[in-house]
Amino acid sequence: MIDVVKDSSRDEIEDKIILAGRIGGQVRREGVARICEGTTYLEVMDYCERRIVELGGGIAWAQMAVNDIAAHYCPEQDDVGVFKVGDLVKIDIGVHIDGYIADNAMTVEVGSVTGVRQELIKTSQNALRAAIKLVRPGVQLWELGEAQTSETEKAGFQIVRNLAGHSIEQYRVHAGISIPTYNSKEKTQLVEGMQIAIEPFITNGVGLIKEGNNPSIFMVANKRMPRSPYARKILEQVAPQNGLPFTTRWLTRTLGKGPALLGLRELLREGIVRAYPPLPEVKGGLVAQFEHSMIVKDKTLVYTRHEDDTW
Numbered sequence: 220m221i222d223v224v225k226d227s228s229r230d231e232i233e234d235k236i237i238l239a240g241r242i243g244g245q246v247r248r249e250g251v252a253r254i255c256e257g258t259t260y261l262e263v264m265d266y267c268e269r270r271i272v273e274l275g276g277g278i279a280w281a282q283m284a285v286n287d288i289a290a291h292y293c294p295e296q297d298d299v300g301v302f303k304v305g306d307l308v309k310i311d312i313g314v315h316i317d318g319y320i321a322d323n324a325m326t327v328e329v330g331s332v333t334g335v336r337q338e339l340i341k342t343s344q345n346a347l348r349a350a351i352k353l354v355r356p357g358v359q360l361w362e363l364g365e366a367q368t369s370e371t372e373k374a375g376f377q378i379v380r381n382l383a384g385h386s387i388e389q390y391r392v393h394a395g396i397s398i399p400t401y402n403s404k405e406k407t408q409l410v411e412g413m414q415i416a417i418e419p420f421i422t423n424g425v426g427l428i429k430e431g432n433n434p435s436i437f438m439v440a441n442k443r444m445p446r447s448p449y450a451r452k453i454l455e456q457v458a459p460q461n462g463l464p465f466t467t468r469w470l471t472r473t474l475g476k477g478p479a480l481l482g483l484r485e486l487l488r489e490g491i492v493r494a495y496p497p498l499p500e501v502k503g504g505l506v507a508q509f510e511h512s513m514i515v516k517d518k519t520l521v522y523t524r525h526e527d528d529t530w
Contacts (some may be wrong), residue, residue: 240522279313377426424504449482
């Protein structure tokens, strides 16, 4: 069933969605502004999480990915990674107000933006812009995918076909409808009031990702009670997320590294928690991503668009 913003509470809900988007866009912009040679991954991600809260939002997630990793990377407490000149960095920020989510992302190069990295960034922007122009009630999903692929192929790159945009509902990041990045022939139509996120991933690789190793992003998959006190403490700590993602360093900073990892292992083994590992491009191609969230209307509301965004 498609969740839409209902008339009876539309104004109140839409206000929360718009506020989440305003915070998300600002934090995304502030986060990428802190990326420079020698800055640590941890510093930027901690800053983004802190700013979400300072601006009045709830942390849905603050994630990043570098070079051939398309998505789903969060630094752990002892991560020593630093940004280097030439790195292609994706920042993906999720903010919620009472569970109403804003999902947005952008890509920057560390240092001067030149060559293939500049073209990947430009192409991802163009693909997102082309899809957004089509968003209105009655449009079929394949049309959004076709628009993204057309811009990508025109530039000589590949769109990542096994990643997609998605519908959004309260406390649900991926709410059941995928927004394809290519002409999937999917004839499902957009409906007035739907929340969706469109996110073309563009690569100079072959256009496919795979699951990597060492996940640091997790979501509660079911609410069974585990046996060990460590696992139960983790569930207590992440309960306020109400099903939204959490990351390893939140747990190691409160419970200690040993207890946190032991508890996580039990939760994963019992199927109570699901891991979301990093997603590398299968041939090591560079990946750029841009993303906005929107409410489908005759004049669609792109609620994560910052004043400095041109896409």
